Amino acid sequence: MGAISKQKDIVSNLNSFSLPLIFNAVFNTIISSFMAAIVGRISIQAIASTQVVDSFIYALLGILGVFSLSFNINSSKIRLKDENLFRNYFKSILEVNFLIGLIFLFVFIFFFKYILKILYGFDGQVLYIGSLYSSVLSFSILFQMLIFAMSNLMKVRKKTKPIMMVGIISSILQLLTTYIFVYFVFESEYKIIGVALGFVISLFTQLSSYIYILRDDFKKLKNIKSSNKLLLLKKSIPLVMQEILEGAIFSVCITALISRLSIIEFSSYSVCLKVTSISFMMVYMYCNGIIIIIGECISKKDMESLRLIPKISLKLILGIYFITGIIFALLKDYIIRFFTDQADIITRGLELLLFIIIINSFQIFFEVSKYSLQALGFEHRVLKITGVVNFSIIAILLIVNLVYEINIYIILSFLASNYFVLYILFNQNYKKEVSKLEV
Numbered sequence: 001m002g003a004i005s006k007q008k009d010i011v012s013n014l015n016s017f018s019l020p021l022i023f024n025a026v027f028n029t030i031i032s033s034f035m036a037a038i039v040g041r042i043s044i045q046a047i048a049s050t051q052v053v054d055s056f057i058y059a060l061l062g063i064l065g066v067f068s069l070s071f072n073i074n075s076s077k078i079r080l081k082d083e084n085l086f087r088n089y090f091k092s093i094l095e096v097n098f099l100i101g102l103i104f105l106f107v108f109i110f111f112f113k114y115i116l117k118i119l120y121g122f123d124g125q126v127l128y129i130g131s132l133y134s135s136v137l138s139f140s141i142l143f144q145m146l147i148f149a150m151s152n153l154m155k156v157r158k159k160t161k162p163i164m165m166v167g168i169i170s171s172i173l174q175l176l177t178t179y180i181f182v183y184f185v186f187e188s189e190y191k192i193i194g195v196a197l198g199f200v201i202s203l204f205t206q207l208s209s210y211i212y213i214l215r216d217d218f219k220k221l222k223n224i225k226s227s228n229k230l231l232l233l234k235k236s237i238p239l240v241m242q243e244i245l246e247g248a249i250f251s252v253c254i255t256a257l258i259s260r261l262s263i264i265e266f267s268s269y270s271v272c273l274k275v276t277s278i279s280f281m282m283v284y285m286y287c288n289g290i291i292i293i294i295g296e297c298i299s300k301k302d303m304e305s306l307r308l309i310p311k312i313s314l315k316l317i318l319g320i321y322f323i324t325g326i327i328f329a330l331l332k333d334y335i336i337r338f339f340t341d342q343a344d345i346i347t348r349g350l351e352l353l354l355f356i357i358i359i360n361s362f363q364i365f366f367e368v369s370k371y372s373l374q375a376l377g378f379e380h381r382v383l384k385i386t387g388v389v390n391f392s393i394i395a396i397l398l399i400v401n402l403v404y405e406i407n408i409y410i411i412l413s414f415l416a417s418n419y420f421v422l423y424i425l426f427n428q429n430y431k432k433e434v435s436k437l438e439v
Contacts, residue, residue: 006304010312014289020160021285024167029278031171033339035195036274038182040340042191047340048263049130050195051270052120052255053112053137059251061144063243064104067096068148070236072291073375075156084224090217091226094149096233101145108138119252120259129189136196143203150210153217155288166209174202238379242370242386250390250418257401257411265408268348271339272356275332279324279357283364286313287371294375298437306434310372310427317364325357352408359412362419369426376433385425393418 039050071093079086113131116122122130151163181194211218259266290313297305328335336349373382397414400406 007308007312010293010305010308011316013293014286014309014313014316017155017158017160017289017292018282018285020164021155021288022282024164025281025285026278027168028171029281031175033274033278034175035178035198036271036339038178039192039195040271040342040345042182043129043189044263044267044342044345045126045129046189046192047267047270047342047345048259049122049126049133050192051267051273052116052122052259053130053134055255056112056115056252057137057141059243060104061141062246063240064097064100064141064145065148066239066243067100067232067236068093068152069239069291070232071149072152072156072288073295074232074235079156087217087221087224088226089228089232090149090153091221091224092228092232093152094146095226096229097145097149098142101142105138105142108141109135112138119256125189126263129192132190133192133196136193136200139200140203143200143207147203147207147210150207150214153214156292158292162213166206166213169209170202170206173205174198177201235379238383239374242374242379242383245383245386245390250394253394254411254415257397257406258408261408264344264348267340267342268345268352269356269408271336271345271349272353274339275328275335275353276325276357276360279321279328280360280363282320283317283367286317287367289313290368290371291375294372298376301437303434303438306437307431310368310430313372314365314368317368318361321361321364325361329354329357355409356412359416362416362423365423366419366426369423369430373426373430373433376430378429378433381429382426385429386422389418389422389425393421 039046071089075086075089078089112134113127116127116130116134154160154163175198178195178198181197182191186192186194258269290309294306294309297309332350332353336346336353340346340349370382370386393414397406397411400410400414404410
């Protein structure tokens, strides 16, 4: 009964933390699906351009957002013990994120056109559309960095319901403004600017809402020093390098390889990713909970919970993912047509969807085991293992590409193998380190 009670407590803690975030993510994903449907009816060039830019910004924010993850890991351990130090951490991460966001805002505006041209092979109309879209969307980087700091303050305090409410309101605003811009303000290919403007406006609204919610916290920061900026930066280095390996190197390489197959193949893959993202969005919400709960268990020396948390989290996430994945697979004809009315993309998307659903499930194993090991304080080990495996897989894939004419199935199979090898290695290391804590 003790073990069963412990499992119920873990599930309850994970769900109370994660479910508001998951509901927010579900709602945001539904809104994003409508957004994708709007883009899918502009042109094939718009689909390809937005997917590349969105994927690149997502990878970049994944890297930059790690500074806020470092805040979560470190501040959750002292929040109940030293309120002033906790506020010091918050003020420090707020200033760090503002500076980083400002720098990348300008870098993105002036240099992303060349990234589209050189890395992704875009030219002509596709390059022009992608450049327009990225120029407007660059402001989202600064806004999102500030949002990271504020929302993570609420996460560490386990106040996730306000995050849900703000997310719902800003998502509805994004859909409404985008619809107005696309159908009543801009014409032809310039409609893509309306898509970017809608997103930026929604983020600004979200940022303003957080400032209002945390107004008392901001007042109390006046007499608080921000002396932990260098500490947070130092603690973030292995986490940042980890995200660079996953996003800027591995993920971008995979995306670049697929983009060079054909615009139809890449656009079909992009539409399928939009579908699977609905099933995949709960992963990072639970992983945020994993970090905080593992930190609390370490301080309490609760070894039994440390052993159970990754297993229970994995079962929860996989269960939700495959239930929704099966539903999408059964209704794939309707869902694919919702995202686009381009006949060639619909045909190819129907062929790829089930395979991509299965392939993406391997990433769930990887994410849960990675966050669990990082929460124990072994960020450097996670980085080393990821580097060796990522570069090995990419090297083998590039060699295969030279010898054979690879297709999307081969590329995605290598992606799945990468995630599963990392899961095995991370899981073994986690079990070993938890055992050491018992001694």
